[in-house]
Amino acid sequence: MPEQEATAFAATFDSMVLNVGHALLGKEHAVRLVVGALLARGHVLLEDAPGTGKTSLARALAASVDGSTSRVQFTPDLLPSDVTGVSVYDQAHGTFEFHRGPVFASIVLADEINRASPKTQSALLEVMEEGHITVDGVTHPVPDVFMVIATQNPIEQAGTYRLPEAQLDRFLVKLSLGYPDTEAALDILAGSAERDRTSRLTPVVGTADVAAMSRAASTVYVDRAVLRYANGLVEATRADPRCRLGSSVRGGLALVRLAKVWAASQGRNYVVPDDVKELALPVLSHRLVLDPDAELTGTDAEQVVADVLAAQPPPNPGL
Known part of the structure; x- marks a missing residue:
């Protein structure tokens, strides 16, 4: 990627953010991660308490x-065909005609995904x-530009189904938004008369622009030393005795893909180790299965990734 193209990439990225x-006020870092995941052709899992802005972000x-765009409210009685579509018999022509489901959209919001059965998930x-x-x-x-943004509520587990590890591994990043700081909360309260802030937003890019930016980001240079660093983090999660299952190779690929977008979003046409270090937690933590x-001792996946970063x-x- 030429330097001028990286500068233009960063400007468009900032306009999207x-x-x-x-x-979504006061959550710029989370927004940058979600926009980065879109340009890295990945998917996002938002897990947080109710009222933190998960659906608003999507x-x-x-x-x-x-x-x-499409939105699917996941419920226990939702069927797989309600998501993907179904073939319907056309009596006039004597053939089956496929009726597309909501998954055939550029951005699909899967709201409360853990409330649907494993078969539907x-x-x-x-x-x-x-x-x-x-x-x-x-x-x-x-569509060529395709992204699933799934949300789930971690505090109400009655009637929910935990996402299997195979599906968690397909999400590029997992985020928890948390509550806004005091100033952002005051701004939200000041605009309480506006029920839906997203209704006044207008598009700033088209799907063709997103596809072009994704292709451009894939050309960002990654030195072999940086690749070795990213792979070392992934392998360290597998060797950690606290993990029954460490990150897969897909986790390493996701880390490098998002690091390329992250570098371009800052106007650079090369990845530095700090890009990998900053993205390791949201990219790798949800891929770990703890012992x-x-x-029982209170260890969580985020702590394991933090320890791995400190040890590597x-x-x-210049190397």
Whole structure:
């Protein structure tokens, strides 16, 4: 990526973050991660308490991109065909006609994904990884720009189904927004008359622009020393005795892909170790399965990743 193209990339990236930030106040870092995941062709899992802006963030991003969007409210009685679509018999022509489900959109909001049955959750596995679904032996591709933003509530577990590790691994990042700081909360309260802040947002980029930015980000240079550092972090999670299952190779790929976008968003055409270090927590933590004994002692995945980062020295400049 030429330096001028990296500068233009950063300007467009900032305009997207600013537009989404009009609806989600005081959460710029989280917004940058979600926009970065979109440009890295990944998916996002938002896990937090009610009222922290998870759905607003997803809707604001959808409103900022001039493309098709859809929203699926996951419930226990939701069927896989309600997500992917279904083949309906056409009596007039004597053939089956495929009716597309809400998954055929550029940005899909899967609200409270852990309330649906595992069978329905698994309907997203193929499309999230491969960009197409197969119904009745026929493959149907989704749009070139495709992203799933899933939300889940971690405090109300009655009637919910925990996402399997195979599906968690398909999310590029997992975020917890948390509550806004005092100043942001005051701004939110001052605008309480406006029920939906996302309704006044207008698109700042089209899907063609997003696709072009994704292709440009993939050309960002990553030195082999930085790749070795990222891979070392991934391998360290597998070797950690507190982990029953460490990060997969997909986690390492996700870390490098997002690091390229992160570098370009700051006007650089190369990745530095600090990019990898900053992104390791949201990219790797949800991919770890802890040993039950470690969980009993109060250890969580975020602590494991933090310890791995502290133990793995980044490469020196110039190496």
